[in-house]
Amino acid sequence: MKINGDVVSLDVEPWVSLLDALRERLGLTGPKKGCDQGACGACTVLADGMRINSCLALAIQYDGSEITTIEGVSHPLQKAFVRHDGFQCGYCTSGQICSAIGMLAEHASGMPSAVTVSDELSEAEVRERMSGNLCRCGAYNGIVDAIMDVAGEEER
Ligand code: FES
Numbered sequence: 001m002k003i004n005g006d007v008v009s010l011d012v013e014p015w016v017s018l019l020d021a022l023r024e025r026l027g028l029t030g031p032k033k034g035c036d037q038g039a040c041g042a043c044t045v046l047a048d049g050m051r052i053n054s055c056l057a058l059a060i061q062y063d064g065s066e067i068t069t070i071e072g073v074s075h076p077l078q079k080a081f082v083r084h085d086g087f088q089c090g091y092c093t094s095g096q097i098c099s100a101i102g103m104l105a106e107h108a109s110g111m112p113s114a115v116t117v118s119d120e121l122s123e124a125e126v127r128e129r130m131s132g133n134l135c136r137c138g139a140y141n142g143i144v145d146a147i148m149d150v151a152g153e154e155e156r
């Protein structure tokens with residue numbers, strides 16, 4: 001597979017999760033293991049541009065795919081999270097940012113959410129679309145402000 005732009009060859013048992021392959025085999029510790037059962041979003045990475053919970057994915061499913069972890073991200077959201085205090089301990093942050101990148105692409109492609117009433121990316125939309133990413137520090141207001149800031153810039 002391609003990881004953060006580099007072609008990587010991995011020999012893994014079929015039961016190894018993508019998260020464990022990234023963290024334990026490749027030393028990419030940006031994606032975090034919060035719950036290891038798809039409930040927190042700390043492990044979110046981009047697979048061929050789509051956000052996924054890497055703890056729920058088997059590494060072998062992504063044979064030939066392009067995976068992006070926070071280590072391979074260069075996006076205005078990163079500075080926006082700093083500007084808006086979108087974190088405290090930072091444990092959820094790499095997942096939040098990867099998820100937000102995927103979320104903005106989903107919204108731009110016209111994919112609706114449970115609260116969609118128009119094309120506008122409202123605060124309610126952002127909160128709903130980011131609801132799979134938990135923050136134990138409760139930095140949600142800053143996270144939403146950072147995403148709204150960048151989404152606004154992209155529209156301007
Ligand atoms: S560690 Fe994957 S969703 Fe929590």
Ligand code: FES
Nearest residue numbers: 088090135136137
């Ligand atoms: S910043 Fe601590 S869990 Fe989100």
